[in-house]
Amino acid sequence: MGFEDIDDFPIHWTDHEDIAMKLYERFGDDFGESKIYRIRFTDLLSWILEIDNFEGTRDQSSESHLELIQAKWVYEWRDNQ
Numbered sequence: 001m002g003f004e005d006i007d008d009f010p011i012h013w014t015d016h017e018d019i020a021m022k023l024y025e026r027f028g029d030d031f032g033e034s035k036i037y038r039i040r041f042t043d044l045l046s047w048i049l050e051i052d053n054f055e056g057t058r059d060q061s062s063e064s065h066l067e068l069i070q071a072k073w074v075y076e077w078r079d080n081q
Contacts (some may be wrong), residue, residue, distance in 0.1 A: 011072045013056040013065050025078065033074050041066050056070035 011018050044066055
């Protein structure tokens, strides 16, 4: 019996850290802390909806989810510096 790849698990709006990790994997160091906090929510929302295995919808998003994802993305970026 093997372990499932973490990338096979569904990602939901409440999985802020997982979403942030996926965004960091996608953009790497192209976005530093100040640039992450200046991303328009419309762009952030589009990028999140493009994540493989993301099962949330545009209608389920909220400003608080997007703010938390931004903060977690900054922490992920800092951890990799």
